[in-house]
Structures are given as C-alpha cells and as structure tokens.
Amino acid sequence: MLVNVADLRKQYTKAGLLEAGLPGEPMPLFRQWFREALESEVTEPNAMALATVKPDGKPSVRIVLMKGIEEDSISFYTNYGSSKASELEKTPHAACTFWWAELERQVRISGPVKKVSEDESTKYFDSRPRESQIGAWASSQSRPVNTRIELEELFSRFERKFDGKKVPRPDHWGGYAIHVNEIEFWQGRPGRMHDRILYRLEKGEWNRQRLAP
Numbered sequence: 001m002l003v004n005v006a007d008l009r010k011q012y013t014k015a016g017l018l019e020a021g022l023p024g025e026p027m028p029l030f031r032q033w034f035r036e037a038l039e040s041e042v043t044e045p046n047a048m049a050l051a052t053v054k055p056d057g058k059p060s061v062r063i064v065l066m067k068g069i070e071e072d073s074i075s076f077y078t079n080y081g082s083s084k085a086s087e088l089e090k091t092p093h094a095a096c097t098f099w100w101a102e103l104e105r106q107v108r109i110s111g112p113v114k115k116v117s118e119d120e121s122t123k124y125f126d127s128r129p130r131e132s133q134i135g136a137w138a139s140s141q142s143r144p145v146n147t148r149i150e151l152e153e154l155f156s157r158f159e160r161k162f163d164g165k166k167v168p169r170p171d172h173w174g175g176y177a178i179h180v181n182e183i184e185f186w187q188g189r190p191g192r193m194h195d196r197i198l199y200r201l202e203k204g205e206w207n208r209q210r211l212a213p
C-alpha cells in the first residue's frame with residue numbers, strides 16, 4: 001500500500017454554520033447550499049448516495065443524480081424494474097447523502113418516496129440526450145447480462161427500432177420524489193468540532209436542533 005489509510009485526515013477551515021441567520025424551514029438553505037456547490041464547481045454536485053431497504057431488512061446504497069428540487073421534495077430518475085425500485089415498492093422510504101468536498105459540507109435527507117407523475121417523467125425523459133433515451137430501452141437495469149456484446153446488440157436493436165423517430169419514454173422508466181421530512185446540514189470545522197443542524201418535520205412543523213459532531 002502506498003499510504004497508511006489511517007493517517008489520511010484533512011483539517012477543515014471553512015466558516016461555520018451558526019444559528020443566527022438560519023431559516024425556520026430547511027429547503028431555502030438546501031437550495032442555497034446547492035447553488036454554492038454549483039458555483040464552487042464541485043464535481044457532479046447533484047450526485048447523491050441513495051439508500052433503500054432490501055426485503056430482508058438490509059441496507060442497499062448507490063449513487064444517483066438528483067434531477068429536481070421541488071417545494072418539499074427532491075427527485076431522481078431510474079428504471080422502475082431495478083433493484084432500488086423493487087426495494088422502494090416494498091419500503092417506500094429512502095435516505096440520501098450529498099458530499100460537497102470543496103465546501104467541506106455534507107447534507108443528509110430522508111423521507112417517504114413516491115413516483116413522480118407520468119407527465120413529469122415524460123417531460124424529463126424528452127429532455128435527455130438521445131443515446132440515454134435509447135439506453136433506457138436497452139438496459140433492464142439490475143438484471144444479469146451475459147456479455148458486453150449482448151448489451152451493445154440490444155442498444156443497436158433499439159437504435160434501429162427508433163431510427164428517424166422520437167424515442168418515447170418506456171413505461172418502466174421514470175422518477176421518484178423523496179419527500180423531505182428530515183434534513184441535516186453538516187459543515188466541517190477545525191478539531192472535528194463540526195457544525196450539525198438537523199431539521200425534522202413533526203406534525204407539519206419544522207423543528208431545528210443542533211447535534212454534537
């Protein structure tokens with residue numbers, strides 16, 4: 001090994017997250033932090049680790065891209081036949097985490113999950129590059145594939161099928177919205193004395209709590 005992993009540590013230096021100036025509701029702060037991540041040229045600032053619960057109660061996590069920030073939810077798109085989709089079918093609740101290293105910030109969100117409307121999914125599908133649209137037809141996400149060649153042949157088959165035509169959204173592809181009912185903002189601080197502010201939706205009201213790092 002080239003380095004001792006246990007010795008890897010970074011000193012955080014950015015300004016803190018103090019109660020003064022924090023909004024009563026969290027989504028304006030989430031929008032602000034996301035805007036600042038964009039401005040700081042964080043690599044793929046909309047990439048988030050999405051955790052779901054498998055039927056046996058074990059966790060399952062993978063990266064997806066956030067594609068919308070709505071009034072009280074965030075959304076992402078995927079294959080409704082995928083493992084994550086069947087996990088969400090059984091346990092319609094998710095947790096996700098963003099890590100914006102350049103800003104020394106983490107945001108954790110959790111809440112119940114619902115499919116977005118078909119119209120909304122179609123609108124987003126229609127905005128995707130053509131090859132991603134064809135990929136959505138060619139890939140039975142999370143299912144076994146024998147070879148790379150088999151996958152590429154499927155892609156070519158759908159390229160031919162839709163040649164000269166608009167690629168329609170497949171029924172098996174669409175969005176999910178995570179309705180935010182917990183969100184924690186984490187700002188790295190020196191000496192591991194990080195700032196953590198947790199907002200929790202309780203009986204329709206947002207409560208705010210500082211947590212020890």
Ligand SMILES: Cc1cc2nc3c(=O)[nH]c(=O)nc-3n(C[C@H](O)[C@H](O)[C@H](O)COP(=O)(O)O)c2cc1C
Nearest residue numbers: 047062063064065076077078079082083084085142
């Ligand atoms: C940066 C990045 C972005 C990704 N974005 C998505 C996405 O938006 N939707 C998606 O279904 N998979 C996305 N993936 C692939 C997933 O991580 C995962 O491999 C796939 O969704 C299958 O997961 P599942 O078998 O748990 O359902 C992305 C992967 C990476 C590394």
